[in-house]
Amino acid sequence: MKQLQVIGLDEKKAENLSERLNELLANYQIFYMNVRGYHWNIKGQQFFELHAKFEETYDDLLMKIDEIAERILTLGQRPMHAYSTYIKASEIEEVKDVHEGRACVGNILDSYQTVIRLQRDIQRVADDAGDEGTSALMSDYIREQEKTAWMLTSYLGD
Template identity: 80%
Template sequence: MQQLNVIGLKQKDTEQLAERLNLLLSNYQIFYMNVRGFHWNIKGENFFELHEKFEETYNDLLMKIDEIAERILTLGQRPQHAYSTYIKNSDIEEVKDVHDGPSCVREILNSYQITIRLQREILSLAGDADDEGTSALMSDYIKEQEKTAWMLTSYLGN
């Protein structure tokens, strides 16, 4: 018989989900720092609009970082917490010295593409494991980020 954790999910499933959630956590941490840097360093014609949008974005990312770490803990696993681990495991790369609006927005869109792809993978795994909590979290993130990606793409005129 499979060992179940306190929320009734199979141990093997929670370990696999936590592994993928930790990868997502790594990506979110790098994404967060990139957007924080865009907020600090944005220059140009749309400064006020983008400065505010980037602050809204990094605050949202920070909230998601906490939710993901807490979900990993809920699954009975341990969230990774070393920045060196985040850099090593993230598909999103550090962005340095970017301060023009369109370049910042393109980097954010690239990061959403990476997180949405990974969240869809986690959504599928969570469905297979009957993990409604993780499924709901990923579904909410995907829905929200697809709309944001559409809006940012429209902002760029694409």
């Protein structure tokens, strides 16, 4: 595959990384839709604060979804693109009818825990494959999300 020759990656290793990135993509898509639902349906005293925070969160998730899909393409593979496929491949489950602030934030923290774990695994595989691009992307996400997790945990008072 010419593209992989240009960027200097082994085809089998790139394929393995792409499979893992597709799993991450599926988790991000379900995570994104859950947060959209929280944004639309939040109720209670923290409505204004959380409504804005959830919008900020889903905007960030959407950007990462695009970056992950483009990374898969860079590795010469195809990103998943059907919600039925995402649901089957995602560890994060759809959350329905959640509108209470603490429950929404708790579910977001659970989702961050999942994607951070997956990203650490992908980063290790990328390092072994000599794929600095994927490794750096995962490192950036992890650093940012660890701080976000700290802030959300502090918000809950835990």
